[in-house]
Amino acid sequence: MGSLRFVKDEVTAESGMVTASTPQSAEAGLKILKAGGNAFDAGVAVGFCNTVLEPYLAGLGGLGFMVAYSAEEGKVISIDFNTRAPRAASPDMFKVVGDAAAGGTKIFEVEGNENSVGGKALTIPATCAGFLKAHELYGTLPLTEVVEPAYRLASEGFTLGWDQSLVNMSLARESQRCPAIDDVWLPGGFPAAPGTRIVQPDLAKLLRKIGAQGRDAIYTGEVAEAVEEVVASTGGVMTAEDLAAYEPIVGHPIKISYRGLEVATTSTPSGGVTILETMKILEGFDLAGFGYNSSEYMHVLAEASRHAFADRYSLLGDWEHADIPLAGLLSDSYAAYIHGLISEMTTFRRDAAEPWVKYLGTPIHDPWQHEGRKMPMLRGASSPNPPGGETSHFNVVDAEGNAVACTHTPGFQAGVVPEGTGLYLTAAMGWFVPSPGYPNSVAPWKRPVMNMGPLMILKDGVPIIVEGAPGSRRIIERNLQVILNMIEFGMGPQDAVSAPTIDASGLDTLVDSRIPPIPVEGLRKRLHNVKVVDEGPGLSYFARPSAILIGDENLRAGVDLFRRSTALGY
Numbered sequence: 001m002g003s004l005r006f007v008k009d010e011v012t013a014e015s016g017m018v019t020a021s022t023p024q025s026a027e028a029g030l031k032i033l034k035a036g037g038n039a040f041d042a043g044v045a046v047g048f049c050n051t052v053l054e055p056y057l058a059g060l061g062g063l064g065f066m067v068a069y070s071a072e073e074g075k076v077i078s079i080d081f082n083t084r085a086p087r088a089a090s091p092d093m094f095k096v097v098g099d100a101a102a103g104g105t106k107i108f109e110v111e112g113n114e115n116s117v118g119g120k121a122l123t124i125p126a127t128c129a130g131f132l133k134a135h136e137l138y139g140t141l142p143l144t145e146v147v148e149p150a151y152r153l154a155s156e157g158f159t160l161g162w163d164q165s166l167v168n169m170s171l172a173r174e175s176q177r178c179p180a181i182d183d184v185w186l187p188g189g190f191p192a193a194p195g196t197r198i199v200q201p202d203l204a205k206l207l208r209k210i211g212a213q214g215r216d217a218i219y220t221g222e223v224a225e226a227v228e229e230v231v232a233s234t235g236g237v238m239t240a241e242d243l244a245a246y247e248p249i250v251g252h253p254i255k256i257s258y259r260g261l262e263v264a265t266t267s268t269p270s271g272g273v274t275i276l277e278t279m280k281i282l283e284g285f286d287l288a289g290f291g292y293n294s295s296e297y298m299h300v301l302a303e304a305s306r307h308a309f310a311d312r313y314s315l316l317g318d319w320e321h322a323d324i325p326l327a328g329l330l331s332d333s334y335a336a337y338i339h340g341l342i343s344e345m346t347t348f349r350r351d352a353a354e355p356w357v358k359y360l361g362t363p364i365h366d367p368w369q370h371e372g373r374k375m376p377m378l379r380g381a382s383s384p385n386p387p388g389g390e391t392s393h394f395n396v397v398d399a400e401g402n403a404v405a406c407t408h409t410p411g412f413q414a415g416v417v418p419e420g421t422g423l424y425l426t427a428a429m430g431w432f433v434p435s436p437g438y439p440n441s442v443a444p445w446k447r448p449v450m451n452m453g454p455l456m457i458l459k460d461g462v463p464i465i466v467e468g469a470p471g472s473r474r475i476i477e478r479n480l481q482v483i484l485n486m487i488e489f490g491m492g493p494q495d496a497v498s499a500p501t502i503d504a505s506g507l508d509t510l511v512d513s514r515i516p517p518i519p520v521e522g523l524r525k526r527l528h529n530v531k532v533v534d535e536g537p538g539l540s541y542f543a544r545p546s547a548i549l550i551g552d553e554n555l556r557a558g559v560d561l562f563r564r565s566t567a568l569g570y
Contacts (some may be wrong), residue, residue: 013569022262026566027147039402040138048150056411058392059424061125064408066268071401083123088237093434119234121427147211155204158276163563168385180417202422212302226418271453280335295522302504313361317439328367405454405466469470471543472561478543
């Protein structure tokens, strides 16, 4: 019996390359490059188009992270446009009525789901500010020209693709109470079908205003006042003053060394921190010697990931508000310590394996000692968000050597839109722990722990790979493996993205059904809780990566197999 196979060819180009989750976004980015814009101009154009084409995954009221390289300055930049809790938020603003284990994390149940639906769930709209900051600092074309493709898609409309319709249909829609969303995306109470013409006049007006006024279009004036009014009417605490005060954080990325290369991600409490920690642990193993997706390789990969996720769930939070041992987590000595724990498990001892897959309680490691400090008193922490949902990601490289990798999220899950604005507000309070006393608990003006982790790999200070993915919690494992596929096993970007994968972010080790049965059985013998799953075009068990490899002669790109993700170059 034959099986369904998905195949995409690698895309190569000499001067510039764009990858995006929809063809229209990629086309807009390529058009900007050909018009003389740089990678920042093209990236911002792609990002704005994403907010029109997939606002259920990545709206202007959302948040995101960008790691980029300025060829003129010869440096890597982190642009953190993570959201923030309103300044009137408080650790006890939600009533916790229970908790449950879900995939290895503790999920707190909040009365009325108030941290994920409605006014109290709302956080500062950050995506627009992030895009505008990138353009302000590094763009070359006028803002009106950069925003124009998104404006046209919103005002003239576009034909909904099968993959857009499928994802829109698959996602749970608390937002169905909001006419501004339902009239466009759920007409008559049913998700818009493939081929539907999607026109968004309110969003078009907002984009035209952004092109003319910049950040004032959202963060001051009528839109900000409308946000405050609707938030107050739905029980929230965010104000127009909060919007006016918000600024993205621009600075140095977080970096590690790996096999003589540098790996950079944005400097924020994100999935990038966990990816870098896992890579530091794995550097002590001969991964290439194990062989690609051998049982030995998958075992070590899964165990290193479990240690890093144990730290993530118990220790990570906004370091502006909590004592986070970031330097310890990414230190050579800590990586060597964890490496030793994993090495002990090669004898298949269940008593050795058991502790590292049970991380619902107190922290199991002490990275503070690797900073020469004493571990503070901590409650056992947890990640509040289950693995569902997705986001959007794009990569751009131009002829001058500028490079951008950006992941941004989320959609209109809060179900709140200030009337007539076209601005879908975001319920990112659900990414905080709703109970006080944890590193990721709610606090005024605090950044939540997020899953996104765009990556840039540099050799001798110059980028050679940009990569990222949408896919909620499973972004972390997929980004990690795409990079390892390229560095350790010499794969090109399309092969690295297309390769079958595993995910060890929860108690089960998810294994792509395309991996042969013999190494999978070897993983079971090493006492992993293996669950074989099928990859496909709907909501995925794994994230949806894309990557650009920057060579001396050309650019090579790879994109997700299972949707209309597109790479275009010239």
